Structure formats: structure tokens, C-alpha cells
Amino acid sequence: MGDSGAxxxxxxxxxxxxxxxxxxxxxxxxxxxxxxxxxxxxxSAIGRxxxxxxxxxxxxxxxxxxxxxASGFTLVFGLMRNVNLAHGSLYLLGAYIGYEVAEASGxxxxxxxxxxxxxxxxxVLMQVLIFRRMEGDDLRQTLVTIAISIxxxxxxxxxxxxxxxxFAPPEWLFGATTLPIVSVxxxxxxxxxxxxxxxRLTVLGVALTVGIGLWLFLNRTKIGMMIRAGVNDRQMLSxxxxxxxxxxxxxFAIGAGLAGFAGVxxxxxxxxxxxxxxxYLLASLIVxxxxxxxxxxxxAIGALLIGLAEQFGxxxxxxxxxxxxxxxxxxxxxxxxxxxxxxx
Amino acid sequence: xxxxxxxxxxxxxxxxxxxxxxxxxxLLAYPAFASDFFIFQIGAYSLILGTIALxxxxxxGYGGMVSLAQLTVAGxxxxxxxxxxxxxxxxxxxxxxxxxxVPVAILGAAxxxxxxxxxxxxxxxxxTIMITLAIAVAFFYxxxxxxxxxxxxxxxxxxxxxxxxxxxxxxxxxxxxxxxxLSGGFFLAVLYASRSTFxxxxxxxxxxxxxxxxxxxxxxxxxxxxxxxxxxxxxxxGVLLVWFNGRISPGSVGIDVAIDILVIAVVGGMRHPVGPFxxxxxxxxxxxxxxxxxxxxxxxxxxxxxxxxxxxxxPDGLLGIWNxxxxxxxxxxxxxxxxxxxxxxxxxxxxxxxxx
Numbered sequence: 001m002g003d004s005g006a007x008x009x010x011x012x013x014x015x016x017x018x019x020x021x022x023x024x025x026x027x028x029x030x031x032x033x034x035x036x037x038x039x040x041x042x043x044s045a046i047g048r049x050x051x052x053x054x055x056x057x058x059x060x061x062x063x064x065x066x067x068x069x070a071s072g073f074t075l076v077f078g079l080m081r082n083v084n085l086a087h088g089s090l091y092l093l094g095a096y097i098g099y100e101v102a103e104a105s106g107x108x109x110x111x112x113x114x115x116x117x118x119x120x121x122x123x124v125l126m127q128v129l130i131f132r133r134m135e136g137d138d139l140r141q142t143l144v145t146i147a148i149s150i151x152x153x154x155x156x157x158x159x160x161x162x163x164x165x166x167f168a169p170p171e172w173l174f175g176a177t178t179l180p181i182v183s184v185x186x187x188x189x190x191x192x193x194x195x196x197x198x199x200r201l202t203v204l205g206v207a208l209t210v211g212i213g214l215w216l217f218l219n220r221t222k223i224g225m226m227i228r229a230g231v232n233d234r235q236m237l238s239x240x241x242x243x244x245x246x247x248x249x250x251x252f253a254i255g256a257g258l259a260g261f262a263g264v265x266x267x268x269x270x271x272x273x274x275x276x277x278x279x280y281l282l283a284s285l286i287v288x289x290x291x292x293x294x295x296x297x298x299x300a301i302g303a304l305l306i307g308l309a310e311q312f313g314x315x316x317x318x319x320x321x322x323x324x325x326x327x328x329x330x331x332x333x334x335x336x337x338x339x340x341x342x343x344x
Numbered sequence: 345x346x347x348x349x350x351x352x353x354x355x356x357x358x359x360x361x362x363x364x365x366x367x368x369x370x371l372l373a374y375p376a377f378a379s380d381f382f383i384f385q386i387g388a389y390s391l392i393l394g395t396i397a398l399x400x401x402x403x404x405g406y407g408g409m410v411s412l413a414q415l416t417v418a419g420x421x422x423x424x425x426x427x428x429x430x431x432x433x434x435x436x437x438x439x440x441x442x443x444x445x446v447p448v449a450i451l452g453a454a455x456x457x458x459x460x461x462x463x464x465x466x467x468x469x470x471x472t473i474m475i476t477l478a479i480a481v482a483f484f485y486x487x488x489x490x491x492x493x494x495x496x497x498x499x500x501x502x503x504x505x506x507x508x509x510x511x512x513x514x515x516x517x518x519x520x521x522x523x524x525x526l527s528g529g530f531f532l533a534v535l536y537a538s539r540s541t542f543x544x545x546x547x548x549x550x551x552x553x554x555x556x557x558x559x560x561x562x563x564x565x566x567x568x569x570x571x572x573x574x575x576x577x578x579x580x581x582g583v584l585l586v587w588f589n590g591r592i593s594p595g596s597v598g599i600d601v602a603i604d605i606l607v608i609a610v611v612g613g614m615r616h617p618v619g620p621f622x623x624x625x626x627x628x629x630x631x632x633x634x635x636x637x638x639x640x641x642x643x644x645x646x647x648x649x650x651x652x653x654x655x656x657x658x659p660d661g662l663l664g665i666w667n668x669x670x671x672x673x674x675x676x677x678x679x680x681x682x683x684x685x686x687x688x689x690x691x692x693x694x695x696x697x698x699x700x
Contacts, residue, residue: 083470085477130656138470139410143610143655146603150648158642278599282481285474293471319489326482330463333475337466 037182037191046316050183053194055315056308061200063307064207065269068262069280070287070299071214072255078231078294079251081138082131085145087259088281089152094119094260095267095276096156099165108169108268115260123256124249131252132245149277157274167268173199203269210258214296227251231294286325290332292342301340371524375517383516384588386632390624391523392588395530395581397609397620399574402534405614406543407570408469408550413460413476415605416483417575418582419597421453423487423494425503425586432502435495442506450579457575458568465567480602488594499593503586514587523584527621530577534617537573546570600644607651613663622662 013020033042034056038049046052073087084090094115102111126148134140176195183194218224226247229237238244263272266280287306291298309328313321332340375383396418404410427436429445440448464475487494505513513519537543549556549563557563586592595601604627612623627647634646658664 081470083474133656139473140655140659142410142470142473143606144652146606147648147652147655150600150603150607150651151645154642154644154648158645278481282478285478285481289471289474289478319491320486322482322485322489326478326486329475329478333463333466337471 034181037185048183050194051315053181053183054196055311057196057200059308059311060304061204061207061269061307062311063304064204065262065266065303066280066283066287066307067207067300067303068210068265069259070284070291070303071210071296072258072262073284074288074291074294074296074299075214075258076252076255077288078296079227079234080131080248081136083138083142083145084255085142085281086126086149086152087145087255087284088277088279089149089156090119090123090256090259091263091266091280092156092272092274092277093122093152094263095272096160096165096263098260098264099167099267099272102167102264108167108264111167112261112264115264116257119260119263120253120257123252126256127249127252132248149281153274153277156277160274162274164271164273165267166271167264169199169268173202177201200269203265206265210261211296211300218296223247223250286329288339289329290339292339295339295341298339298341371528375520380516383520386628388516388520388523388588390621390628391520391527392581392584393605393608393628394612394621394624395523395527395584396578397605397612397624398527398530398534398617399577399581400605400609401612401614401617401620402537402577403570403574404609405616405619406538406550407546407567409461409464409567409570410473410606411460411464411476411571411574412473412602412606413457413479413483414574414578415602416480416597417453417457417460417578418585419483419487419592420456421449421579421582422503422586422592422596423500424449424452425583426500426592427493429503431500433495433498433500435491435500436493437500442508446583449583450576453579453582454572454575457571457578461568461571465564465571477599477602480597481599484594484597484599487597494594497594499591499596501591503590503592505587514590519588523588526580526584530580531617531621534577538617542566542569604647607647611651611654611661613661615660616663619661619663626662 033049034053043049069087069091072090073084076082076084076087097118098111098115100111101114102108105111130144130148131141134144175198177198178193178195181194182191185191216224218228226237226242230242230244230247234244237247262280267276283303283306287299287302289302290305291300291302305328306325309324310321313324317324336342374387378387396414399417400411400414403414425445428438428440428448429442430439431437460476460479463479464472467475487499488497490496505519507513511518513522538547545556545561546566549561549566553563585596589596608623608627609620610623611626612621613619630646630650631643634643654661658668660667
């Protein structure tokens with residue numbers, strides 16, 4: 001939060017002209033690599049174009065998914081200074097509940113909606129029953145969330161066992177679409193276009209929509225204004241007559257709901273199984289450490305970076321993929337301990 | 345946090361009271377009357393877990409840095425023992441002698457701990473827990489994927505302690521005394537260090553880093569040295585742990601186990617080095633005997649609930665509960681005795697910690 005949009009961009013260009021040029025150049029090279037037909041030397045250097053473009057798209061969509069999970073995490077932290085380590089559990093529980101509802105009703109969208117609402121409700125419950133009792137005690141709150149995640153993981157294992165579940169999304173989200181990107185030109189002169197699953201593109205679209213929606217909500221509505229004010233100075237906001245507890249509950253509902261929402265979206269793209277909670281918790285942690293705790297823009301940048309790093313690591317050096325993600329975190333911490341978009 | 349307890353005495357000897365003496369006598373005589381299962385699976389295992397948790401207590405209780413990577417540090421030492429020494433898997437196993445393997449493993453773990461510290465000390469509070477958690481998870485995924493050095497999913501088996509003085513050190517009694525000697529040594533070392541100049545500065549940094557920085561202390565250096573020392577403790581415990589299990593795999597450094605260590609430290613109480621050992625005993629007993637009460641599969645729910653209850657109702661753990669009970673008893677007695685030592689009741693709880 002504390003984002004400033006276009007004004008911020010101009011300021012960035014004015015202040016860091018050198019870096020702005022570097023970023024522009026990198027973007028130009030990237031665009032060329034996506035749309036041009038690759039010459040021989042490039043193929044011999046880093047492999048086929050199809051692999052590259054697919055990895056890139058996978059990375060971006062995974063980044064979108066990570067953003068969905070991490071934005072709720074960072075939103076809650078920004079306002080309440082509450083590191084909710086049970087966020088991964090909310091993701092997984094949302095996925096399971098969404099799955100049950102979708103199976104029972106045969107409507108995937110109903111599953112999505114119920115997952116959001118159910119997790120939002122449990123978020124409010126957590127805030128009202130537990131976190132309100134220990135306000136200002138960061139460490140204790142964190143420990144409580146760890147305890148909740150242990151219990152939740154075990155109970156989910158008891159209910160849904162270790163089986164892997166697979167969603168059945170609506171028909172029209174299945175299958176692949178042809179992108180206007182040429183991978184190679186055949187000897188006969190016909191271009192070969194790259195195909196990509198529709199559902200993954202939808203994930204990206206959903207992440208973008210949620211991101212823009214959050215931005216508008218935080219920057220253009222009165223409640224968003226209150227939330228931003230609360231991030232800067234909670235006591236002052238409370239003193240000016242805003243019901244801070246209500247605001248906390250609302251933000252917790254949005255954050256937890258987004259986790260459940262991401263559970264269904266991500267569970268459909270990949271699958272649902274025990275252990276996913278830890279995976280998405282780790283992703284959220286690294287994304288917000290890299291992006292800066294409390295910043296939604298930071299979460300977007302961090303999610304994109306981590307998603308890309310993970311997929312490129314997987315495609316080009318499988319054994320050390322985790323190390324790449326980890327390295328990004330270490331480098332960011334060494335250069336900017338507060339994260340890329342963090343304040344202070 | 346009230347740090348008065350740590351100033352309460354200058355020498356350890358003057359504080360000898362019946363409580364600790366009985367505890368020491370019990371611990372020494374324990375193998376004489378306990379069965380092999382109780383000596384090895386309960387006794388030695390509690391001491392090892394307690395020692396890993398002690399390294400966390402030292403960082404978190406005295407340094408204010410809650411690190412979830414302590415088990416990772418211990419696990420790295422275990423892996424190094426398997427890699428540099430002998431194992432039965434046929435991957436790595438360089439066959440170094442134990443007197444080289446063990447120090448290198450412990451030192452390697454301590455250096456890794458310094459690395460963890462160096463990454464996380466520039467940030468404060470809640471960030472530390474997140475970064476160390478990320479490190480722990482990343483390490484877990486890394487050893488699981490890396491087959492060349494860490495033998496991936498399977499890990500290593502057949503890691504044996506050396507035969508010195510003609511003893512097989514994995515026999516219950518010798519192993520118990522080995523862990524007792526090492527964990528007891530670390531316990532006293534932490535107790536002593538907490539009253540040394542270094543320990544006092546570390547606690548002052550915990551309470552007010554800005555002020556200490558303004559007074560001219562090198563805050564970062566103090567914290568990193570604390571990470572190094574806790575790495576030595578965790579590394580040694582890691583060597584013991586791999587000897588205890590005879591094997592090590594990614595599951596041994598998994599995030600659930602790392603959180604167990606945190607649970608042990610918090611449930612025991614972080615205000616005194618005896619806390620982690622109390623927590624470890626409670627944990628191991630629960631782990632072994634909760635099966636009788638509930639389904640074994642739901643053990644994590646029980647642990648989670650116990651953790652939740654302690655965090656909600658007694659933030660300073662079992663030690664805190666004990667102290668409050670003692671406080672009440674003592675206040676009642678003092679009130680009855682006389683008004684002359686009226687303030688004694690307030691001062692007692694701090695010192696009474698030594699007796700547990």
C-alpha cells in the first residue's frame with residue numbers, strides 16, 4: 001500500500017534514470033525474444049523458443065497465483081502487523097471446501113464463491129476470537145497462527161486424507177488456445193504458433209483483475225482510504241472516530257477470503273493435496289519478503305519475480321530451482337532489508 | 345521481559361539449593377532403574393531435542409531473535425556427519441575419521457548459523473521468524489531435490505557413532521550419558537553466558553537495540569556471535585540426533601519438525617535454560633504415550649492444541665505456570681510469617697527458577 005501509480009513512475013524515471021533505461025532495454029529484449037523467430041545461435045545457446053515462451057508464460061501465471069495468495073497475507077500484515085502463518089492453511093481449506101461444493105452442486109463458480117465466503121468468515125472469527133485478545137503482541141500472534149496451522153493441517157488430513165483431488169472446471173475453460181506467437185518457421189514456410197492452456201491464461205486474467213480491483217479499492221474508496229490511514233497510524237485513525245476493530249475484521253475477511261479464492265483457482269490449475277499449505281505459505285513469505293511487507297504493489301512484483309524464478313529454475317536447472325528462489329530473497333535482503341517496495 | 349533473574353547472582357556455586365542437586369542426582373542415576381526404552385527413546389531423545397530447543401531459547405529468550413532455522417542448522421550437522429563420515433547408502437560417505445568429521449560438522453553448522461544470522465539480523469522482530477522459516481523450507485526442498493550431495497528423498501542411513509574406549513556408543517546407557525554430559529555442559533554454558541558481559545549486552549540489545557547502538561555497541565556483531573554460539577549448540581545436538589536415529593533424510597529437517605522445536609521451546613518457557621528441557625520431556629512423553637489416549641494419527645492436533653493453550657494462557661510456558669504457583673504459595677506463607685520480609689515474595693520468583 002502507499003502506492004502512487006503514474007506519478008510514482010515519473011518520479012522513478014526522474015530519480016533513477018539509469019535504472020529506468022536498463023529496465024526499458026530489458027523489456028525490449030524480452031519482447032523481441034517473445035515475438036521474433038529465433039536465429040540459430042540463440043537456439044543453440046538456450047534451447048528451443050517454445051520452451052522459453054512456455055516457461056515464461058508458466059512463470060507469469062504462477063506469479064499471478066502467488067499474487068492472489070500473497071496479497072491477502074500482505075494486506076493483513078500492513079494494517080494489523082499480524083503475520084498470519086496460517087495463511088497457507090486458509091488456502092488449502094478454501095480449496096477443499098470449494099472442491100466439495102463444486103462436486104456437490106456441479107457448479108465450479110459456486111465452489112469459488114463459497115470458498116471465498118467460508119474463508120472470509122473464518123478470517124473474521126480468527127480476528128475476533130483470538131487476535132483481538134493480544135493486540136500489539138506480534139510474536140504471540142505469530143505463535144498462535146503457527147499453532148492454528150498445525151491443528152488445521154492435521155484435521156484436514158483427517159477429513160480429506162492424503163488423496164490428491166482434481167477440480168473439474170467448466171468446459172469452456174478447458175483446452176488450449178493458439179497464441180499469436182510464432183515458435184519456428186517450418187521448411188515449407190508455414191509458421192508454427194505456440195499453444196497455451198486457456199485456464200492458465202484465465203488465472204492470469206483473474207490475478208490482474210483482483211490486483212486492479214484491490215488497487216482501486218485501496219486508493220479510490222473511502223474504506224480503502226481508512227485502511228491506508230490505518231497502515232500509517234492506527235491510533236490516529238482510531239482517534240478520528242473510525243471503528244478500527246470493524247476495519248480490522250473487514251481486512252482480515254478480505255485477506256483470508258482471497259486465500260480461499262486462490263485455493264480454488266490454484267487447486268484447479270494444479271491440484272489439491274496435503275503439503276500445499278506449506279508450499280503456498282513459503283511462496284507468500286518469500287513474495288512479501290522480496291516485495292516488502294504490507295505493500296500490495298510489492299506483492300505483485302515479488303510474485304512475478306518468484307513465479308518466474310521458480311519456473312525458469314524448473315526448466316533450465318531442475319536440481320537447483322529452489323536455490324534460485326532463495327537467492328533472490330537473500331540478494332533483496334542484503335540490498336534492501338525492507339523489501340523492494342517496503343517502507344522504512 | 346523482566347531480566348532481573350539474570351542479575352540475581354554472581355557465582356553459580358552460591359546458588360546451590362536442594363532442588364537442582366536432586367535433579368542432577370536423578371539424571372545421573374536414571375539409567376540404573378529405567379528400562380532401555382526409557383533410557384534411549386525417552387531420556388536421550390528428550391535431552392537431544394532439549395538441546396536443539398536450548399539453542400533457540402538462547403537466541404529467542406536472550407537475544408529476542410526467534411529463529412525457525414535451528415533444526416536446519418542441526419540437520420546440516422547431521423548431513424555433514426553422514427556425508428564426510430560413513431554411511432551405508434553408497435552416496436558420498438568420504439570416510440573421514442570421527443575426530444575430524446564431528447568438529448567439521450559442528451563448525452560447518454555454526455557457520456551456516458552465522459549465515460542465517462547475517463541474512464536476518466539486519467531486519468527485526470517478526471521478519472526474523474519469516475526469513476528463518478523461509479530458509480528452513482528452502483533447505484528442506486533443496487536436500488529433497490539434490491541427489492548428488494544429499495541423496496535426495498532417501499537421505500542417508502547407517503550413520504554410526506564411533507567406537508571409542510571399546511564402548512558401542514549407541515547402547516542406551518553410554519549414549520544417554522554422552523547426551524547428558526553434552527546437554528548438561530551446554531545448559532551450564534548458557535546459564536553462565538547469560539550473566540557474562542556478552543550475555544548482558546545481548547539482553548540489553550533485545551530490550552532496546554537503538555539505545556545500545558547509541559551507546560556504541562556493535563548490535564549486529566553481538567547478534568551474529570549469538571547465532572554462532574547457538575549454531576555450535578544446535579550443530580552438536582544435530583550430530584547426536586543423527587547418531588540417535590542412525591539415519592537422516594529430508595523428513596528429519598522438515599518444517600513440521602522445525603515447528604516442533606519452536607513448540608518445545610515455547611511450551612517449556614524461554615526465560616531460563618531449563619525451559620527447553622522441560623518442554624522436550626513433556627513433548628517426548630506426549631509423543632510416546634498420547635497413543636494410549638487418542639489415535640496416533642491425531643498426535644499433531646494434540647501438540648497443536650497444547651501449544652495453542654500455552655501461548656494463549658501462559659506466554660512464558662510451563663516454567664511460567666510453575667513460577668506463578670510458587671509465587672502464590674510463597675506470598676501466602678510470607679504474609680503469614682511476618683511483615684519484615686514483606687518484599688521477599690516479589691524477589692523470589694526470579695531466583696526460584698534455579699530450583700526447577
